[in-house]
Every structure is written in structure tokens, then in C-alpha cells.
Amino acid sequence: MKNSCVRFSTRLPSRFDFQNSVLIYDRVLEKKFGPWIRRFPRRYGVRSGEYLKAVENFAGHAAAISKVGEGLSVREMQIVALGGGSVGDFAGFVASVFKRGVRLVHVPSTWLSAIDSAHGGKTALNVGGIKNQIGTFYPASEVLICRDLLLNQGPARFxxxxxxxxxxxxxxxxxxxxxxxxxxxxxxxxxxxxxxxxxxxxxxxxxxxxxxxxxxxxxxxxxxxxxxxxxxxxxxxxxxxxxxxxxxxxxxxxxxxxxxxxxxxxxxxxxxxxxxxxxxxxxxxxxxxxxxxxxxxxxxxxxxxxxxxxxxxxxxxxxxxxxxxx
Ligand SMILES: NC(=O)c1ccc[n+]([C@@H]2O[C@H](COP(=O)([O-])OP(=O)(O)OC[C@H]3O[C@@H](n4cnc5c(N)ncnc54)[C@H](O)[C@@H]3O)[C@@H](O)[C@H]2O)c1
Ligand SMILES: [Zn+2]
Structure with missing residues (x-):
């Protein structure tokens, strides 16, 4: 399994392949990072947490994400996961099965995801309320770690x-x-x-x-x-x-x-x-x-x-x- 390329930055990058991306993002981030999120013409906002990972809801998400991704070439498209571990586990799973696998970029927004879940390639969904019963090994091609995002969590999370x-x-x-x-x-x-x-x-x-x-x-x-x-x-x-x-x-x-x-x-x-x-x-x-x-x-x-x-x-x-x- 290839390690992802990990990049560090202070701000969210202004140069990025917005056009070929489907952004799956935690809606909580809209307030503070709306301008960056809106640069993605194709985006799908989610509510983070274990509910997002429930396999029971997956068909609905898959249909909506397919629609958002319509028209992109499989070879060029990438899924960008912007959020904490729950968004990363979910979006990573989507990337691993969508059209049998498309490029994945993680942009972790919590300490847990920046230290742990964005690296190592594990994706996961929950079944019947039991955590991580379904999943794949699918390392991101790239992990972008951005200081502004992580510091936005506030000191309690530290x-x-x-x-x-x-x-x-x-x-x-x-x-x-x-x-x-x-x-x-x-x-x-x-x-x-x-x-x-x-x-x-x-x-x-x-x-x-x-x-x-x-x-x-x-x-x-x-x-x-x-x-x-x-x-x-x-x-x-x-x-x-x-x-x-x-x-x-x-x-x-x-x-x-x-x-x-x-x-x-x-x-x-x-x-x-x-x-x-x-x-x-x-x-x-x-x-x-x-x-x-x-x-x-x-x-x-x-x-x-x-x-x-x-x-x-x-x-x-x-x-x-x-x-x-x-
Ligand atoms: N794949 C792996 O290897 C791996 C490893 C460990 C944990 N996990 C999974 O990770 C999940 C937990 O991760 P988590 O704690 O990041 O959860 P999370 O994605 O639910 O985020 C926690 C909370 O932080 C909020 N949030 C996210 N980014 C923020 C920001 N920048 N500023 C303010 N609020 C923000 C979210 O809306 C949410 O309320 C679990 O589902 C767990 O199973 C996966
Ligand atoms: Zn842990």
C-alpha cells in the first residue's frame, strides 16, 4: 500500500484542481470556510457523525453524489473529503467504490483526523449501529493538513x-x-x-x-x-x-x-x-x-x-x- 503524500499549509490552498473534484464536506465548516468550499462547482455537504456512516443511508448518499459527479471523467475526477474522521471514513469509502475507485484527497479538519484517521487508508461504514463493520483499505493520494482549519476547533479539542x-x-x-x-x-x-x-x-x-x-x-x-x-x-x-x-x-x-x-x-x-x-x-x-x-x-x-x-x-x-x- 502506497503512503499518501502529506502536505502542510497555513491556509486552504488557492491553487487546487477544483474543477475535477467532488467535494464531500462537513457543513459545520461552511460558516468559516464557505469561500473555499464554494470554489468547488461540485460539492456535497453532510452532517458529520456516526449517522453519516450508517450503511442504511448509503444508497441515498450514493445517488446524490453520483448526480453531483455527473459529467466528470472517471480518470480525472477526485473525491475531496473535508471534515473530521466520520466524513473521512465515509468519503474514503465512497471514493474506493465509486466507479470502482477514484482518486481521493483528505483534508482533515479535526485533530483526530489529522493525527490518525486521514492516514493509513482505512475507510468505514457502520451496520445496525455497530461501528466500522464495512470498509475498505484505500489510502488517499494526498492529505492536505491546514493550520487554519485545525485551529478553528477551539482549545477545548486540544x-x-x-x-x-x-x-x-x-x-x-x-x-x-x-x-x-x-x-x-x-x-x-x-x-x-x-x-x-x-x-x-x-x-x-x-x-x-x-x-x-x-x-x-x-x-x-x-x-x-x-x-x-x-x-x-x-x-x-x-x-x-x-x-x-x-x-x-x-x-x-x-x-x-x-x-x-x-x-x-x-x-x-x-x-x-x-x-x-x-x-x-x-x-x-x-x-x-x-x-x-x-x-x-x-x-x-x-x-x-x-x-x-x-x-x-x-x-x-x-x-x-x-x-x-x-
Ligand atoms: N479510518 C481510521 O483509521 C479511523 C481512525 C480513528 C477514528 N476513525 C473514525 O473517526 C471518527 C471520529 O472522528 P472525529 O472525532 O474527527 O469526528 P467527526 O467527523 O464526527 O468530527 C467531530 C466534530 O467536530 C466537528 N468539526 C469538524 N471539523 C471542525 C472544525 N475544523 N472546527 C470545528 N468543528 C469541527 C464536526 O462537525 C463534529 O461535530 C469516528 O467515526 C471513528 O470511527 C477512523
Ligand atoms: Zn482513537
Missing amino acids: DDAKAEAAKVALLTSAALWTKTQKVRDESGLFRLLPDLIRAKLKIVALDPKETSGHRHLLNFGHTVGHALESSLHLSHGEAVSLGLRFAIDWAGGALAQKDLWGIATRAQLRRALARLKNPARALAQDKKMVTNKRIRFIFVSRPGYPSIREVSVSDILAEIERQKNA
Whole structure:
């Protein structure tokens, strides 16, 4: 799988192949970025979120997007995905199947999408409310990362983004972890993006289609994170920061118990676990657990030294009990 070309800029580019593009964009961005959006003669505004990814609605979207794209040559046309991870997953899927595949450009507008989902080629739709049941591997030809777009999210999102940055840094190296901990604000995070993206792509390159299991490392912090996210209705970043704390303390290495940049404290995790009424059910919501009682869990005992170990659901439940009372 070829890595996409990643470009960084301050503003949205004024020179761009607007004419051959079908822009699929998050309507939230109209207010601030309307002038750029309106330069695309063919565009399709969507409401972001999991509803957009529901396969049940796909036929309607496909018909509308076909209409918008009418008259463009398959060879020259490209789909431009402007938005966060939900828009990227949806538009990436569209690009991968539309006319059996057309060029794709990602323009991520959230930290999550800029750090994570715009890279690595995964596209996804949900089935019956279960996330990411249908999808393709379809890397964008180009990823445009634009400072104005990302900084538009506001400082509240910065805290959420820290957990994803911490995740990839801890998986990668002590050097990247040191650099990451120095990030103080959104501008600092923007400057660190090239390093974070390179780190993710390095993991993806070892296992582009998730066959060897190496790519599973990117799930670090997400097993318990997802359980907390859905049960306690937390933001993804908040949940991952708790999930990372759980995994790090379970690994019990040099990082355990310490206060860490971007990662929840012991006390915060203890409080969250105490609110988790039915941990077994919360864990079962993760699709990987329904099919298989054994779970590949990611441990990091020191930066740059991750390991994958198979554990059972009951091992995780026992560890939840232990950490809740620790
Ligand atoms: N493909 C992958 O590898 C991968 C990896 C991780 C997550 N994901 C998927 O990504 C999705 C989550 O991504 P997300 O958090 O970016 O979600 P999202 O697309 O739903 O965006 C989150 C919110 O931010 C708003 N928004 C977007 N850009 C904005 C901006 N610049 N300024 C202000 N508001 C803005 C959106 O309207 C939305 O309300 C999930 O569906 C998840 O499954 C995919
Ligand atoms: Zn995540």
C-alpha cells in the first residue's frame, strides 16, 4: 500500500484542481470556510457523525453524489473529503467504490483526523449501529493538513487530541515521547504533526492490511477506552486518555503510576471505573470481543517498547477490579 503524500499549509490552498473534484464536506465548516468550499462547482455537504456512516443511508448518499459527479471523467475526477474522521471514513469509502475507485484527497479538519484517521487508508461504514463493520483499505493520494482549519476547533479539542498524540508517541520512541510532552498549545501540536504522522505510517507500513497483527498496536488504550466511551458517554479523547492510563498501569513498567502528559491520572481512572456499572457488558460492545473471548491487548512498559499479549475478557475484568481499588 502506497503512503499518501502529506502536505502542510497555513491556509486552504488557492491553487487546487477544483474543477475535477467532488467535494464531500462537513457543513459545520461552511460558516468559516464557505469561500473555499464554494470554489468547488461540485460539492456535497453532510452532517458529520456516526449517522453519516450508517450503511442504511448509503444508497441515498450514493445517488446524490453520483448526480453531483455527473459529467466528470472517471480518470480525472477526485473525491475531496473535508471534515473530521466520520466524513473521512465515509468519503474514503465512497471514493474506493465509486466507479470502482477514484482518486481521493483528505483534508482533515479535526485533530483526530489529522493525527490518525486521514492516514493509513482505512475507510468505514457502520451496520445496525455497530461501528466500522464495512470498509475498505484505500489510502488517499494526498492529505492536505491546514493550520487554519485545525485551529478553528477551539482549545477545548486540544485536550482530547493529546491522548491520541500520547498514544502514538509512546508506541514509537523515547525521543518522540520527550518531544510530545513539550507541546503546550495547539500551535505546538500542529508543529508536531509531521512526527506523529510519520510514526503512525511506520506502524501501518509494517502491516498495511492488518494481516500480521502489527497494526493492532494502534489500538493501545482503546480496548478499555472504547468501553468507557460508550458506557459513560465520554468524548473519544477523554476515554482514550483513561484507557491509556489503564494499559500503562497494567503493564507496570517505568511509566506506571506517574502523572503523564495527555493521559488521565490514577485518581481520574479510579473514579471512571467506579462509575462503570457493568464492565463485562461495556467490554462486549467492542466488536473484537463478541467474536472472540481472547483479546490482543497492548502494553507499553516504557516509551518505544510496546508489546501485544493475548488476554481473556476475565483477565481485563479482574484488572479493572484491581485498579478500581488500588
Ligand atoms: N479510518 C481510521 O483509521 C479511523 C481512525 C480513528 C477514528 N476513525 C473514525 O473517526 C471518527 C471520529 O472522528 P472525529 O472525532 O474527527 O469526528 P467527526 O467527523 O464526527 O468530527 C467531530 C466534530 O467536530 C466537528 N468539526 C469538524 N471539523 C471542525 C472544525 N475544523 N472546527 C470545528 N468543528 C469541527 C464536526 O462537525 C463534529 O461535530 C469516528 O467515526 C471513528 O470511527 C477512523
Ligand atoms: Zn482513537
